[in-house]
Amino acid sequence: MALSAVLVFALPFVGAAGALKLQARDSAPWTLQGCYTDTSTSRTLAAASFVNASMTVESCIAFCGAGGFSLAGVEFGDECYCDHALQSTGTLSSAANCNQACSGNSTEFCGAGNFLDVYWNGTPLPIIPQEVGTWEYAGCFSDSVTSRQLPNPQTISGGVTVESCTSACKAKGFSVAGLEFGQECMCGSSLPTSSLLSDSDCSTACAANTTEFCGGPSKLTVYEDPTGQICSSMTHSANFNLAAVFVTPPTTGPASVPLHVNMIQTVTLVSWSILTTANGIFTSEVLTNGGLLPMAASQPQFRTSSLAVKPGDSPIFVTTQFPPTAVGPYCTMLNPMVATGPQVLALSGRSDLWALCPNSTAGGRVDVVYSPIDNHPHYTKASCQALFFSLSQTFNLSNSRSSFSLYILAW
Template sequence: MISATFCAAIALGLPFVGASIVRKDASAWTLQGCFTDSSTSRTLAGASFASANMTVESCTSFCDAGGFSLAGVEFGSECFCDHALQSPGTLTSANNCNKACGGASTEFCGAGNFIDVYWNGTPPPTILLKVGTWTYSGCFSDSVSTRQLPNRQTISGGVTVESCTSACKASGSAIAGLEFGQECWCGSGPLTSSLSNDNNCATACVANTTEFCGGASRLQVYQDLTAQVCLSSTLTTGFNLNAIPVTPPNAPAIPLHVHIIQTVPLVSWSVLTALSDTLFTSTLLNNGGLLPMSTSQPQFRTASLTTKPGDSPIFVTTQFPPTAVGPYCAMANPLVPNGPQVLGLNGRNDLWALCTNISTSNPSNRIDAVYSPGAGNPHYNVSSCQSVLLEIVNL
């Protein structure tokens, strides 16, 4: 990020000129000082080039042509550009930038691991704190192997804070994250990584360089305060599920169980249903996956598989159960403030329904839980479905 002294200079409309660096003024570009740099974490991380004939003027011209507001010369022959200073680059003594430019012996061009930074007067990008119903929540660590938000959005016209939050809202997500200047990720949380300093989310949006869009392995996160938000993806104590009809008010709860519908050697397939004579009753929530088990035969455990809109949650029991698939989570109860939490799926708790199964004769008229029921399903008529919340009942 830009130093406090640099920001003060912008506010006063004055250039922040470092110690006596020998140079020629390069058009509107003025020296901001000598900063630390390294090959593994660049202080200016945008475009770059190297030339044995490097000058301050050739570097600022290159960065200006690329639309950048900061230019930096280093080691006599290297040029770097960006829209903002990147962490952990810090202002240091001008004496450290003591190497002559390869193309102009009267000018200094940084040194090894030190970079002379010039600015053209364009205000640096900012982190937008609020966009519509979305509020900035912080800069979080992220990685390719452990994504904090599971769903990447492809956005026509490019990624900005506005376009990313809009795309996430359209997908039904409560959390939006921007990364590396051009990536948009959506989900409903909760985030499990550590909160990072805002300085680490200092990569300008490629599609709008007046805004920041996260950083390398750093997610700039926004939360829709009007949306449903996951409170937890893990509940370590066992619970049961009750279906609570949305209407009429105060309708009796309907206990749910996991019912085996098909068994082949060493494998059983199950669905979530209101049928009472079932094997799997107690459930755990483990990193977004449901793990039901039998209270009478605890050696048996089943695991959730992916659930699609319009289908019942499906489970599989094997001799060695697979890792459960999410994304289930616990959410606040919209009917009873501070009441028992309810089960969410894909960040929604209001799409559950109980539907009469018309495709089975044994047992007759089995009532199954369905996520986001729709017309044309061979297992139920959508007109028979009753909207419910799935209440988490602690044991």
């Protein structure tokens, strides 16, 4: 598939700086692009720099050119900065603000305090590819080293590029890839929940391919492959319990809630069950050929199967003497939140569509819903809270800090 792309930055071609006391020179093939704001805490050109008491425009251009950079900037008379792209904090200013003579040539301007004369050598500026194979650009997101939005870092031989990062994530079964700080690749199974930033905030060129952007400091250039979530297995014969793990943990209370299957309605020879934090007859689950099967250790005569689930509704289980073939289809996937954590439960090839939704028709009861929809009669989509289902060991409910039950919608 051909790559489509957009320019994140467009340098205005301002030409000569105008009639000033000192001449801000063009140095072929480098041309002056204008006077830009700059600060010591957020550089407009942030990739490399040096200070020289004999600074000239030519010496700065030579330094940046030798480093393979396409932009060079002089500031405060004796400072030089380089980059592959303008950082988003820099804005074009009046040429009259860049009025300080270069320390090494008084006939040239070298910016001023907090103002930068920017030169460009004509090399195409980096872009954000909008498509890479089956991957689609999803945006620029904030990130933190203490709370990673995509928790699965990758080590890539040959360097990090958009192509190499998305390929590495796809090979590991992830559907989301993120590039950060020019040289880092992260993977996950759901889009970040952090702030969506302007594209221009992800303005660090990939070190291994300076024609592309790879995020920025604490900023992720994120790609998503809608077809990329890969099941690890349709069968998980070892007994497990499900835990609802919140994508965004609540400010108070636990970050995860243990779940068990519990009967809620019984008629002659047939019972229906839901997932709840309350203990019940069923003490664990297994996964067999895509079907989720609740198990009752003390009463193995109960034969229970999972029924089909459609988007917007909730999983229901039926117990009967001759149960139907368990369907879902359910499968296990890699943990999107903790790289070494237990696998998660997916339905119809997606592990990232589970949510908790207050049931407006059941006294505000909180229900588990698969892929909430708009205009549902039992909940409001905007009030739903995203979660993953973690396959964990059996919980001791007597030690659980949870004080509420999670019910599966059964209408």
